[in-house]
Amino acid sequence: MKPNLKGVVLVVCASLLSVPAGAQETSSSPDLATASDMLEISDIFARATPPNAPTGAVYFSLVNLGEQPDRLIAGTTPMAQDVQFHSMMKEGDVMQMRQLVDGVEIAPGEMQTFSPGALHVMLIGLQQPLVEGDTFSLTLEFEHAGPVELDVPIAGIGARSAPGGANPLSSEGPVDHDRLQSRLNKSNRSRQ
Known part of the structure; x- marks a missing residue:
């Protein structure tokens, strides 16, 4: 059963700060828009790690x-040897983490939330600890959409949201919820 997208977007966006994904086109195809026209990435953060994690x-x-x-198909960072996409599933009484080797698909007009205890980006082979505030x-x-470069703020160990509720990619302040809803509505209307 799919959740009501409008309700999900309004609830999630109430606590988010947002910035369009600012990537360049990866193709000269006229029907391929820039990532900022196609994707909205918000509430970006990582959790601090212990020294030898x-x-x-x-x-x-x-x-x-x-x-x-x-489809989100790959990731790279100088902080880790590998970047993988993982999901968490409950099997019986045990939570199991699974690598999503085919990446993560996102349908038009839909949202994917990468969050603690659920879908997330896993950094494998950290080159150094993730330090709160960095x-x-x-x-x-x-x-x-091609490559999207992000600056990821590091929150405290066990954090559930971005530090300070601010998105370091945006100097524009809080997300304009009306603008985001308008973009989603326009996107959905164009598909009907």
């Missing part, structure tokens, strides 16, 4: 504003 995680919300499905770069590669 081999892994870390990154969380955010991702909305596909485009007219075609897209930031690091992360490039996410999308099948259609």
Whole structure:
């Protein structure tokens, strides 16, 4: 059963700060828009790690504003040897983490939330600890939108949201909820 997208967007956006994904086109195809026209990435953060932790995680919300499905297919960062996408599933009484080797698909007009205890970006083979208050770069590669470079703020160990409720990618302040809803409505109308 799919949740009501409008309700989900309004609830999630109430606590988010947002910035369009600012990537360049990866194709000269006229029907392929820039990532900022296709994706909205918000509430980006990682959790601090203990000194010798081999892994870390990154969380955010991702909305596909485009007219075609897209897929998050890869990631890179100087902070880790590998970037993977993982989901958490309950099997019996035990939570199991699974690598999503085919990436993460996001349908037009839908949101994917990467959050603690659920879907997340896993940083494997950390080069150094993730220290609260620092930031690091992360490039996410999308099948259609191409590469999206992000600055990821590091929140405290066990944090459930971005530090200070601010998105370090935006100097524009809080998300304009009306603008985001308008973009989603326009995107959905163009598909009807």
